[in-house]
Amino acid sequence: MKAVILAAGKGTRLDPFTVSQPKVMIDVANRPILEYVVESLVKNAIRDIVMVVGYKKEKIMSHFEDGGDFDAHIEYVTQGKQLGTAHALYAAKDLMDEEFIMLPGDNIIDPTTIADLLEKKKGVSIVITESEHPSKYGVVELSKGVIKEYVEKPVEEVGNLISTAICSFQPSIFDTLGPLMDEGKYDFTDLIQTVVAKETVQGIFTSGMWADAVYPWDLLKVNSLALNRITGEKAGTVERGATINGPVSVGEGSVIKSGSYIAGPVVIGKGCEIGPNVTINPSTSIGHNVRIAPFSLVEHSVVMSDTGLGPHSYLSNSVIGPGCQFSSRFTASSGPTIFILEGEQHELASVGTFIGEDSVIDSGVVAEPGSIIGASSRVQSQAVLSGKLPNKSIVI
Amino acid sequence: MCGIVGYTGHRRAQPILLNSLKKLEYRGYDSAGVAIIDKEMVIHKDKGEIAVLEGHLPKIEGSVGIAHTRWATHGKPSQTNAHPFTDCKKMIALIHNGIVENYLDIKEKLLEEGHEFKSDTDTEVVVHLLEKYYEGDLEKAMLKTLKEIEGSYAFVAISVEEKDKIVVARKESPLILGKGNDENFIASDIPALLKETNKVTNLHDGEVATITPRSIKVVDLEGNEISKEWKTITWNIEDAQKGGYEHFMLKEIYEAPNTIHNTILGRVSALDLGPPLGDDFSAIKMVACGTSYYAAMAGKYILEEIAGIPTTVELASEYRYSSRAHERPLTILISQSGETLDTLGAAREAKQRGCPLLAITNYMGSSLARTVGENRVFYTRAGIEIGVAATKTFVAQLIALYLIALQLAQERHTKNSDEIRRMLDEMRTLPRVAWKVLGMGPEIRELAEKYHDVKDAFILGRGLNYPIALEGALKLKEISYIHAEGFAAGELKHGPLALMSEEAVVLAVAVQDHTYKKILGNIREVNARGSPVVGIGYEGDDNLRKFVDDLILLPKVSNIFSAIPVVLAFQLFAYYVAKERGCEIDKPRHLAKTVTVE
Numbered sequence: 001m002k003a004v005i006l007a008a009g010k011g012t013r014l015d016p017f018t019v020s021q022p023k024v025m026i027d028v029a030n031r032p033i034l035e036y037v038v039e040s041l042v043k044n045a046i047r048d049i050v051m052v053v054g055y056k057k058e059k060i061m062s063h064f065e066d067g068g069d070f071d072a073h074i075e076y077v078t079q080g081k082q083l084g085t086a087h088a089l090y091a092a093k094d095l096m097d098e099e100f101i102m103l104p105g106d107n108i109i110d111p112t113t114i115a116d117l118l119e120k121k122k123g124v125s126i127v128i129t130e131s132e133h134p135s136k137y138g139v140v141e142l143s144k145g146v147i148k149e150y151v152e153k154p155v156e157e158v159g160n161l162i163s164t165a166i167c168s169f170q171p172s173i174f175d176t177l178g179p180l181m182d183e184g185k186y187d188f189t190d191l192i193q194t195v196v197a198k199e200t201v202q203g204i205f206t207s208g209m210w211a212d213a214v215y216p217w218d219l220l221k222v223n224s225l226a227l228n229r230i231t232g233e234k235a236g237t238v239e240r241g242a243t244i245n246g247p248v249s250v251g252e253g254s255v256i257k258s259g260s261y262i263a264g265p266v267v268i269g270k271g272c273e274i275g276p277n278v279t280i281n282p283s284t285s286i287g288h289n290v291r292i293a294p295f296s297l298v299e300h301s302v303v304m305s306d307t308g309l310g311p312h313s314y315l316s317n318s319v320i321g322p323g324c325q326f327s328s329r330f331t332a333s334s335g336p337t338i339f340i341l342e343g344e345q346h347e348l349a350s351v352g353t354f355i356g357e358d359s360v361i362d363s364g365v366v367a368e369p370g371s372i373i374g375a376s377s378r379v380q381s382q383a384v385l386s387g388k389l390p391n392k393s394i395v396i
Numbered sequence: 397m398c399g400i401v402g403y404t405g406h407r408r409a410q411p412i413l414l415n416s417l418k419k420l421e422y423r424g425y426d427s428a429g430v431a432i433i434d435k436e437m438v439i440h441k442d443k444g445e446i447a448v449l450e451g452h453l454p455k456i457e458g459s460v461g462i463a464h465t466r467w468a469t470h471g472k473p474s475q476t477n478a479h480p481f482t483d484c485k486k487m488i489a490l491i492h493n494g495i496v497e498n499y500l501d502i503k504e505k506l507l508e509e510g511h512e513f514k515s516d517t518d519t520e521v522v523v524h525l526l527e528k529y530y531e532g533d534l535e536k537a538m539l540k541t542l543k544e545i546e547g548s549y550a551f552v553a554i555s556v557e558e559k560d561k562i563v564v565a566r567k568e569s570p571l572i573l574g575k576g577n578d579e580n581f582i583a584s585d586i587p588a589l590l591k592e593t594n595k596v597t598n599l600h601d602g603e604v605a606t607i608t609p610r611s612i613k614v615v616d617l618e619g620n621e622i623s624k625e626w627k628t629i630t631w632n633i634e635d636a637q638k639g640g641y642e643h644f645m646l647k648e649i650y651e652a653p654n655t656i657h658n659t660i661l662g663r664v665s666a667l668d669l670g671p672p673l674g675d676d677f678s679a680i681k682m683v684a685c686g687t688s689y690y691a692a693m694a695g696k697y698i699l700e701e702i703a704g705i706p707t708t709v710e711l712a713s714e715y716r717y718s719s720r721a722h723e724r725p726l727t728i729l730i731s732q733s734g735e736t737l738d739t740l741g742a743a744r745e746a747k748q749r750g751c752p753l754l755a756i757t758n759y760m761g762s763s764l765a766r767t768v769g770e771n772r773v774f775y776t777r778a779g780i781e782i783g784v785a786a787t788k789t790f791v792a793q794l795i796a797l798y799l800i801a802l803q804l805a806q807e808r809h810t811k812n813s814d815e816i817r818r819m820l821d822e823m824r825t826l827p828r829v830a831w832k833v834l835g836m837g838p839e840i841r842e843l844a845e846k847y848h849d850v851k852d853a854f855i856l857g858r859g860l861n862y863p864i865a866l867e868g869a870l871k872l873k874e875i876s877y878i879h880a881e882g883f884a885a886g887e888l889k890h891g892p893l894a895l896m897s898e899e900a901v902v903l904a905v906a907v908q909d910h911t912y913k914k915i916l917g918n919i920r921e922v923n924a925r926g927s928p929v930v931g932i933g934y935e936g937d938d939n940l941r942k943f944v945d946d947l948i949l950l951p952k953v954s955n956i957f958s959a960i961p962v963v964l965a966f967q968l969f970a971y972y973v974a975k976e977r978g979c980e981i982d983k984p985r986h987l988a989k990t991v992t993v994e
Contacts, residue, residue: 020831039522045600053640058650058834064638065647068585071570073631076640253662271662289661289824305657306824323825358825 001118003046005037007052007105008079011215013341016391017321019375021059024105026219027304028127029226029285030251030267032063033213034105036226040072041103043111044118047072050095051105052088054079064223084186085165093174101168106212108222109166111272113208117168124173124195127166129210136214137162138189140203147201161203163192164210203243215346216354216372217337219319220244223282223302227265236268242275251288269305287322292320300334301352310363318352321375327363337370353358356391398479398493400571401588402462402562405579405609409461410453416581416588417446417465419633426760427478431489432461437556441478444761448857460560462552462582464491467493483519483527484512487556488534490523493584494549494569502544518547526553535606539619542604543861549556550584559602562607564599571599572681573612575626580607587633592630637782643981645783645875649967650834653827655788656960658777659795663819671771672807673800677752679727680707683742684713684730687786687870688756691793692730692864694959698797701860701956702819703804712738714743727751728800732781732789734762743767758789763810774800783982787967790867791830794959798823810953822953826960831965832951840965843930843946844972852900853880854892854927855966856918864959865905868966875984879950885911885918894924903930903969905962906940909955919943932965 011023018026024034041049043315049072053060067074079091089102102118103109117127126147128140139158141149149160165188173195180190195201213222232247236254246264250256254268257275262268266280269288270390279288279297287305292298296313303309303320310328317334332353339346353367356375367373374391383395403409410431410601417428427451429441434457437817442449446465464479480489496502499518502525507513508568511524522541529540534555548568554561564571564582568586572784574581574589574596583589584603589596605614641647680699682692689711696707705726710718712729727746731739734757735878743764753768758776765773776792802819805811811819828974840910847853853872857865873880885904896902902922906915919929920943931944934952941947948969950961974981 020828020835037958043601045598047598051640056835057640060652062647062654066587066636068587073586073635074639075631138787185957271664274863289657289664306827308821308824323828325821325825358828 001046001097002048002050002100003041004050004052004089004092004096004100004102004106005034005041006052006085006102007034007060008046008056008057008082008088008091009106010082011106014190014216014219014355016372016375017216017219017319019356019386019391020056022053022055022057022106023213025056025059025063026213026222027285027287027302028108028213028219029230030225030269032058033108033222033322034064036074036108037103037105038064038067038074040111040114041111042071046101049074049090051076052079052217052375053077054082054088054090060218074151082370084190085110085188086180086191088184089191090174090177090181093177096171096174099168099170101166104165108211108226109164110206110208110210113206113210116206116208117166120202120204123170124200124372125204126192127164127170127210127236128145128203129164129206130160131162132160133161134158134162138165138192139163142203145204146204147192147196150189150192150196158373161205163188170352174253196307215341216319217339217346217351219281219302220300220317220351224265224300226256227283228268230265230267232264236270239275242259246282274388277297280393293328304357316352317350317369319354319359321355321359323358324355324361325359326361326365327381329364330361330367331365333369335369339370353385398491398584398586399465399588400462400491400493400550400552400582400605401464402554402564402582403579404460404560404562404607405576406459407579408457410456411461411463414446414453415451415591416583417905418461419588419591420465420585426466428463428465429478429480429491430456430461430463431480431482431491431554432456432458433554433556433559434458435480437486437489439480439482439486439556441480442761443478445759460554460562462489462491462562472673472686476598477515477517479519481515481517481523483523485527488523488526488530489554490519490526491552492519492522492549495547496522496545496549497547498545499547502741505814522549522551523777526574530555530557532557534558534561535604535613535615538563538565538604539615539617542617549561552582553725563604564607566599567601571605573597573599573605573607573614573624578609580609580612582607586629586639590629594625596820597624597626598628606698628866641970642975643783645785645971646787647789648781648783649964649971651735651779651788652791652834652964655776655778655792656795656978657827658779658832659792660799660823660826661777663799664823667896672764673726673754673804674752675807677724678705679723679725680705680728681725681746681751682707682709682728682730683712683739683746684709685712685738687790687867688730688732688736688739688793690863690867690870691756691790691797692728694794694860695728695730695797695801697860697863698794698956698959699801699804702801703808704810705804705808710742712732712736712742715742722751724749724751726754728754728756728766729768730756730793731756731762731764732776732778734759734764734784736764739765740764754800756793758786758792784971784984785871785981787871790963791960794963794986795823795826798957819954819956822861822957826953826957829951829953829961830964833961834968834969836948836950836965837968840948840968841972843948844969845976846946847901847928847930848876848973848976850899851902852895852897853878853901853903854895854900854922855880855882855905856888856915856922857882857905857962858885858915859909860956860959861905861907861911861962864962864966865903867963868903868970871967871970872973875970875981876977876979878973878977879986885915888921893921893925896922896927898926898928900927901930902927903932903966904944905958906931906933906937906943907950907955907958907962908934908937909958916943932962934984 086170236250241258251270259277281299304322362381496518550569868880869880
């Protein structure tokens, strides 16, 4: 069986973390989201994979190459314009000649979720799961396991069963898709509503993990979910006098210097220099080539590759993009926040700050809870950051 | 990561194993080994590439065997750590990919039982465990062994007592079985098999297979037989290996960010390049050929600027005729393959002259690495480069030179620790700088389309960007067959101006460093002769637009690092010009990747 992974979209709502890479390549516990999808397929013995790529496709192709490193065979097709999910699937038309499954590349998908689909699928089948926020997704109404109705982002409450957009299809689906393309109906909703109207579509319930990151703060939740499964492999050096508790993995060439305290689950990538005297608390991912200078505390946060954090820094519930350089005494504490994005209000109990790649932050900067700083920003010393700043902001 | 292949059949195993291993060559490698059952177990292993092993191998008879290659990660290759491993009596040979987590406990017990170990590896523990349980049936021994093992593995074993049999087991590490006519195969990756068979099946976690020339039996960990579905592979290896790109060259240009990342990994945090470079020299001489020579020329500017040490550059083929006037300079030899004959000759000559040596190469265990000694090698971690025109490996060589210069600056206190730290921090951002340049592919492509049918191309640069101009011209020559020359812009008036015409295009590097004003002057001179000019500058430089016909605006970096974005732009330009002209990009005429002749 083949699988099509849809990986062409940008993921605009995750800005500034999609400035230079598609959403599927954002690291979660130090691995791109898309890698979890590929791994789950391979664990279910599905190795022939077609990836539909588009936005910054080279990032994906250069990471996965021919799939050999992932025990898979990967082919790529390009979706020229990212018009919609159904349109993306249509790009793979010529490579699909037998029953196949389709998956979104930007969700963390558990192997058991795919196993559930493979075991129970009949004709067109869609994996469904429960969600606390059904209004963000496509909600389905079921009757004896058959999908009766499919409503995208319902305004009125319909139920809490949502579509994961993981489906099984026959190649005949392209006969349905063709006319839709001609009519300019490019979305998944268009496709599913059309199919539901004319044939039986199974809804297959899964309790396997399925996590989606829509907004920057979702990265924290997805990261901590993924961290729950790390094993704590130690390839780097832990100096005498450093304490490590719980599952903590330390990558090759990394050094945890004396006096540091790390409480897992924590993952630290390759070539990092941590400490001396640095504390890292649970649910934190540190990328590759990261330097965390003495007397810093990082908790429940993501620090992406190539970033350097100066001495006496404090990060809580924050996500720092790759290549950022912080001088000393940066403070990002967390607190309750209300975000208003695209006219929608999001209330969060506790978040810190979100900083896009390659930003340079001078000493003594304080970021208020919920601030989002665009990529390649420059912040001068003693500034107080708040709200949402665009890319290449200069803060004096 | 490792590559594994195995063969049992009616033909001689040796050439089949080596050829299959070579199919995994595109991933690079740092050590290789084979075990073949002849009259007894014959084992050969060596660090370095497969060709090195092949060169050392006598002709081995025997039609069952297994072979292994480890590809370049960060560890040091060594002969004792290379696979396959054998038991005390040399009856069983084993290859393992993965990690056995509880090997120390098992090893303790085995030591008490009198087993002798030659290495500290987890793999050797497993082969002794197989020996312990072996009672004439390798499959049974494997099943018993697996019960004691925690960790991930692909195991591949053969025994002299069962001459035609290979037993394999898998957990979390790939293994593929291939079916032939009266012969069967195993491999860690499909490309290794495709020359011999296209009928394959994947072994799954918790499965053990016993393969003979006429049978393939797969069982679960309890020994219950499992039936496998076989599939026929229809895809083309080369297309697959290009991973979605149209040519290897383009794929490799896009690998620059990962190459930079890997080359600085673990080296920039504490600036740790290994042992000190020493204080027994007051000058540096760099020796190389081709693209590596241009890296060396750029290295002159880098070393003089950062480390403040006078540096000269010599072509490897001319080195032997060079002056010995300097008292034993540090001689830095650069060769991507480490096998370039001229560079090897120069290395031997420099050694004889008593110069301290340092090599920059991409290949562990290469002849150059052996000649200068492992602890005097800086490995670029670019991975294998298949396109004949060097792209990512040139970038990696520049990164190596920055790091070496910084190390020297640190050792000699020519820069203070703050300045060094700042430069190292900036190096961390270079992978994303590279991505930004590569993101300009469509723009650069348009320019290439506009200028692809020019008769001549002239590339101008000053300072650090003079050698980069030469490299840019070399790329154009190599793959698009356009007559292209790089010039130090100041030399224009001493001759090259006579060549300027409307049929030529001039690419001028005008980044805002101390050469900026002079370059603008040069651009004016060229414009007056009617040649269209493409300016290559930093983003935000609106002033440059007034002087040129077209612009490539690159992300701004500190001037010393400008070579990286500039060369990437030239690589993309050359690629798209060649593509537009319909050239055979990955295999240009008359050229070979590694030049092992004088």
